[in-house]
Each structure stands twice: as C-alpha cells, then as structure tokens.
Amino acid sequence: MHIVVCTKHTPDSEAKMSVNEAGNVSWGESPLIINPWDEYAVEEALLLRDKHGGKITVISVGPEEALEALKHAIAMGCDEAVRVWDESCAGSDTLATSYVLAKTIDKMGDVDLVLLGKSAIDAETWQVGAAVAKRLSVPSLMYVIKIAGLDPDEKTITVERLLEEGRQVVSASLPAVVGTTKGINEPRYTSFIGIRKAAKMEYPLWSLSDVGAEADKVGAAGSAVRWPEVSAPPVREGEAEIIEADTVEGAAAVLVDKLLAEKVI
C-alpha cells in the first residue's frame, strides 16, 4: 500500500498568541510543532502499514518551518517525506492549499489512501480534507474515529465517522481521503531510531512546476478568502461573581435565583 499523510506545522497550543498593528500574528519563542491532529493521522498510517505492508509518504505544503512537521512524522516511523513550496504559495486559503496538495498527490500516482488530521490548531477551518477529496474526485471520509476495515486488494475501506447524533458507518472504494479525529488511536512517541533517521534525512523540495500547479491557482492569487483583519478578542471586564454564604445549601439557593434571573434555566 502507498499511504500519503498530509501534515502541517503549527505553533504550540500553549503559545501566547499576539497580533501587532500591521496585523502580523506571532507566538513569541514558542516552538513550532507538528499539528497535533496530524499525529493521529500519522499513527493510523503506521498501524495500517504494519498490518498491510507498503510505505508511507508524508507531505507538507509550506516554507522551511514545515520541516518540523515532516521530521516528526519521519521520527514516528514514516518512510519518506516531501515538501512542496514556492513563495507564491503564501496567503493560501483552503481552495489554494487543497489545490497544491491534490496536485502533489496526483503526481505521486500510486496512492491508495490519504490521511490527514481533521483540522489544524491554528486556523481550525476543518476544511482541507474534504476539499482535497473533492479535487481528487475520491471519497471524502471526515471525522473518522475508527477504520473498521480495509482491503488493499479489493480496494475498499469501511470507517466509523462522527456526527452529532452518533457514529455513521460508511464504506467506500479506495483511494479515499480520510480525516482522522482524536480517539482513533494513541499516537506513538518518536523513537530514537526514527529520530536519527529524521535528523539525517534529506527532505526533497518540490516546486510548483514539479507538481504541475498553475501559478494563478496558488497562494493569494488562487485564494477566494482574504483575512484583512486579525485582532485580539475584547478582554472580558470583571471577574466572576463569587457566591458566598454560611452554608453550601445557602450558596446553592442564591445561585439558583441568579440563574433564574438570567433566564438560563
């Protein structure tokens, strides 16, 4: 099997985010890490490879910082890595990003399954997976909490995906794009062997022409969405009204009255 995992780098979720007057977002000294949701995708790929054999290629569309994500995925056990980038890719929305990813996957030719995390913790759009599936004209299987079955010879896959009301059980043909959610597995740590491999590896950089991407479909030029303003949310004035009383029962009674006044119960 050839499994492709799409990944990106993000600031650490603990990072203190700030935005300056020019609208530039920064996260201080916080390190860049592999998007935590992608770790589930990498782990699922590793489990499938262990079971069915084959290889895993991890790809990322991004500037040099994207190497952090690729290195982590290799250190977890992926076989190969590819980075795609051109300066003109900056400012990409889902439309443009999914275009480059789809072109890259197409270029590889023999892909059986594409895995990615359901969202990235920075922009949190949850959109790239579905968009990539649509561009590749393959089944889109998003919010997958379990891959219940996969037959590489029959080229079928059965998954359980999350919906509000429960889990929908879905079958589809391969190749397909699967967006993994938390709970699908427990991502392994990087291993020392993996770390040494990741540190020594050469990471090929593909250009737009390498993947056959047209310049007017990437970056800001190929994007439909613009984000002209980024700001810090308004600081909530004041703190909680702490309810105190002589007894716990007393405090509870006061709280109930307050909630009734707020019309929330």
Add this chain to the structure above:
Amino acid sequence: MDFSLTPEHEMTRQMVREFAEREVAPIIKEYDRAHKINLDALSRMAELGILGICIPARYGGAGMDYICLGLACEELERVDTSLRVVMSVHVGLSSLGLLQWGTEEQKQRWLIPQARGERYAAYALTEPGAGSDVAAIVATARRDGDVYVINGEKMWISLATVAHDFLVFARTDTRADSPHRGISAFVVEREMAGVTTGDIHGKLGVRAGSTGWISLADVVVPVENRLGEEGAGFKIAMSCLDNGRYTVAAGATGLIRACLEASVEYAQERHTFGREIGQHQLIQQMIARMARDYEIARLLWLRAGWLKNQGKRNTRETSLAKWFATEASFAAASDAVQIHGAYGYSDEYDVERYLRNAKGACIYEGTSQIHELIQAGYALGYRKDRPLPCELPPYEE
C-alpha cells in the same frame, strides 16, 4: 563555537518531555504522597529505550550521545526527581560503568539486558557507616578459588528493592597499605542466595522513588562477576560517579527550570496590591536569579556532556556542574515556594515537592561539601587527574 543543539538533541528532548508530561506529570503527586515508586513509569522508560539511551546499539542501547542523556535527565527531573534518579543509578552509575570497565563477556551478559531495560541496575557503594568517606566501607569479598564470598550491608541505595543487578563495592584486601586500594567491584544479581533488600521510608524527598538497603550474607559471586582488577574498586567507583553526577547535574538543571516555569506562571496570575506580583521587584529578583542559574547550570552540564562525547576526562567539569546545579536548584525551589506564598507551603502546588527533592541532590553523589573540596583541590593543584586504565568511550555515530 556552536552552542546549538542538533536536530537529534531537539527531538530527543521533545520525546522525553512528552512522555514525562503525558504519562507521569498527571499522577506523580499521588505517588509522592503515598511514598511509592511508580513502576509503570519505569517500565515505560524501559519500553521507550530511555534506559539505554546512550548505550551503543551493539550493546542493546539507543545509540544516542551523552548530551541526549543529559537532555533526557533535564526533562525527566522537570516532572519529578524520582524519574531522573532511575537514570542516575541505572544508566549513569551502573550501565556506563559496565561500558567503561567491563570485559566483552560482561558487556554481553549484563550491559545488553540493562540497555534494553530487561533488567534494572543499582549502585551499591554507600554503607551505614560510609558515605562521603568511601574508603571506610567495611563490606568484604573474600576470595575462595573461583568465587568471592561477599558480606556486608549497603544503605541509601536507590532502586534497592526494584533492581535486578547491583554494582557492589567490597573490600577484597583488608590489609592493603592504603584503605583506597583494597576495594573491588562486583556485579551481584538479586537472584543470588544471600541477597535481601528492603525499603527505607520516611525520606524528606524523592518519595516517588525507591530507596533502600541491601544485605549481603555469604553471597557467592563468580570471579567473572568482578568488574576490573582486584583492588581497582575505588577508581571504578569514582569514575562511575563521574557519570552519575553528570545525570544529577542535568537533572537539577531541569528542576531549576521547573521552579522557574512555576514561578513565572504564578507571578503572572497572582495579584497583590493591585497588580500581578511579577511586577513587584523583590519577586523579580528571585526570578532573575532562577533564570540566571538555569543558564549557568545548563552550560556547565552541556560542556561536561561535550567532553564525554569527545572521550575526554571530565571529572572536574562534571563535579563543578553537579555542585552548582544542585545547590542552585535548592535555592530556586526555596524561592519558588516563597513566591507562591501560602500556596507554596501546600502540596496542591508542585513547588514544595521540588524543594524536598532538591535537598537530596545536595547530599548524594558527593555532598556539596565534597565537591567544594574537589574544586579547591583542582584549583590549588593538590588534586590532579591520573589517567585511568579504562576511559568512557567517546560517542560514535
């Protein structure tokens, strides 16, 4: 001069940090309160290859360098000292002792299982009557044909009730002209008849660790189990301490960082007199010192690690790093408690545990006083390093 860490170093640090944060940090308080060692954490460290992190691959280890050992210790102790103590006695004092002094057969027999984490190792030097004064140990190992018969009692031994292999130091020559000369080193296995162990309770700190005593009653040990030459025991013990102390230094650096992180977070949250306490100068002073000491401690142990990677003697540098880092970690922890005020005095927060843990490191692996004397000895020229018959192998990729 390149001060940067390699990608291997960064990724190793990250991996160990994640393990400690995810699997140990949420539950460590429970174990500390119960005065109980977390054996699950120990077996996980074994599984992940951390117990053999700097042992060459051909001896079952992960084949990373000595800096990675130090980074692992920093990250482990940042969560709890008990985790780093495991590294100190298993890797630092025991496995690296085998790597440095063992014959090929001994390395095959004991180093490989230790590196793989299949057997845990402990270091049995200290006795009820002999701590700083190593030469005063009274345990004996009487030669009898192909075996030695060992008798004695060791105390304050980390992992005493948990370890499988013990590096035991005992007197083979009770009539040597100098008490330093009559000591030899042996690998004693728990399974051998006459070996009993027990826990010591009531420690001020490292409560989530195991500290105990070992009683050796006519333990028969084959000649093949003797590490190095007869009479070389003191030299071996000291060189093992060069590696143990290194892990203590790195670990204490992690502890300073933990104190700093906790103090900064608290200083930004807690408000007094109308502003966050980080704005008060006397709090700032304490934090500035922690930040300063963290940087110093880090550079000192990194330098010692670099020397080990090069295969260069580092007794002085490692002793300096251990002495500085441990004393600084105790001061940092004390200030951290102070910054937290009353909350620092309660075990709801971690800082009181840091303080209790930090004190131990000022005592074991050479008390601060011993290190002060060592450093004075080097500075005054009274102390010179003589080459050893065996050196710690440099790091080879």
Add this chain to the structure above:
Amino acid sequence: MSNDIFVWVEQFKGQAAGASWEAIGAARQLADELGGSVTACLFGGEGVEPLAQEAISYGADKVLLAEDATLADFRVEPYAALLAKVVRDAGPATVLIGATFRGRELGPTLAVELDTGCIADCTALELQDGQLVATRPIYAGKLLCKCVIPERRPQIVTIRVRAFPKLEPDAARSGEVARMEPVLAEDDIAVKVTGFKEVEGGVSLTDAGIIVSGGRGVGGPEGYEPVRELAQVLGAALGASRAAVDAGWIPYEHQVGQTGKTVSPDLYIAAGISGAIQHQAGMRTSRVIVAINKDPEAPIFKLAHYGIVGDLFKVVPALTAALKAKLG
C-alpha cells in the same frame, strides 16, 4: 448575482438541526438588509417534507425540497452535487450552512465544486459597504479574524452552532416549496452508508442549551454521579474536560475544548475544571458560565460569570437539591 441567500437545512431522521434554524435567522437578517430573499435547501429521504413548512416559519421565503433514497443519509457527494446545481441555477450571493459535522464537510466540498471560498465556523456576520464580513476565532479563540470573499461568488459561510439566534417561529408565515430531483444516481456515489451507532443517550452536546461538565476534580468515573444528577435535573448534556477524558473516566464524545467539541450553550456549569485555555476555547462563548472549584485561583473564575468556591462533591448535590426545590 442576486442578494438572495441560500441556507442548507440539515436534518437527521426528520428532525432539523437547530443550527439550520439559526442559519436561517442569520440569513433573514442579511437578506432584509440587502433586500433579497432567503431560500432553504432541504434534502433527505422520504418524510422530510414537513420540515419545509417549519423552515418557512423560521424565516425562509422559499424552500427547495428534495426527497430521495439517495439523500436519506448524509453523504457529501450527492448533497454537494445537488446544492451546487440549485446554487448555479439561482445564483445567490451567499450560502449559509450551520457549522455542524455535516455542514463543515459540505461547505468546503461545495466551495471546490463552485471554485469559490468557504469561511469556516464564524461567530459574527456583518455587512460593510454591501460586503459580507465574517468574524471567526483562530488559535483556540486567542485571536479573532475577520474574513471576506471579495470577488468570487457565491460566498459560502459556515456559522458556529448557537452563535446566532434563531427567530421565533411564525406558523402563519407562508412561502413557496419547490421540488428538486437529485443530481447523482446511487451508482454514481462511491460512498455507502452501512450503519449507524447512537452515542450513549442524552442530549447532543453541541445542540444543548445547558451543559454540565466535570473535570479533573471529579476524581474518577464514580465522581461523575453527582454531575450526572445535576445534568438530569437541568435536562442538560454532560460535558468533560480533556483531563477527565484522558484519564478514561468518560468517553471522548463528551470532551469540550480545543481537542473536543466547541459548544455555546445558554448555561455552562464547570465543576472541578480548572479552566485551561484549551478548555476555554471550547466553551468561552457560552452565555452564562458557572464555575465550581475548590481552588479560588483557578483560571475558570476569570471566565465565569458566577462562581462558588468549594468542594464539588458538596456544592453540586446542594445545587441539584436547590434546583429540585425551586423547579419542582
């Protein structure tokens, strides 16, 4: 391109998702400002028709209804294909979709089909010089981002569940209902739904008006009992912080937070939850937040509107009792 707004109405087993009525409410407001109409797109299997009238009562002027076996279960391919067709035919400027699981898959798929943009999970919508500006949180809500789709049409926006009010339903409202046929035949659809597993009973977390959550302070699976009882008395959904889920005390489906569900109920009660930023990201837009924690310094108290400092095992049962007494 007209000033009309299309809204996708989501339904499951003949019940509409609250988010869809909220989307119609938001569409109604925009349409009134722009002078356009609101068209609801309602797809499903047999028996979905009654929802068309409901959609009109909630503010739609017109309903495009498709009832077909191929549409009985949500699958993004047939839904996106049909929605794209009706959008191409009518040419609305804007398509609003509730940011549910289904909605967030449908939005980007439709966007690629129509080669346009989709703005995800926005919490505010406004018109600036006739241009729609959508505000959405990023980095777990630490920052807010204003987004626009300046050129391409239609502009597709998924709106965060419970971030927009639905209108009071007016049964007297009338509107047009037109029937549509699906675009894709069953054989053309590569994905087959073979089953469904309900999640362990109770109110759906993202739809719930009241949520009671327990965190690390709960101490273990048994510790949830008082929290469950309180939830029951309030008719609330049960939530959890990441700490409790990671410890295995409660399944992941209940997790609220950045790596769990984002919720915006009218009332959120956090018991034994410290309120780390990752949890806050999932519930900070709740209308009223109550915190119960024995640590007065817990960050949750900065976010909460009301708080009681105390042992949750004493406070929560007292609250349950007080509610029973007051509400009967």
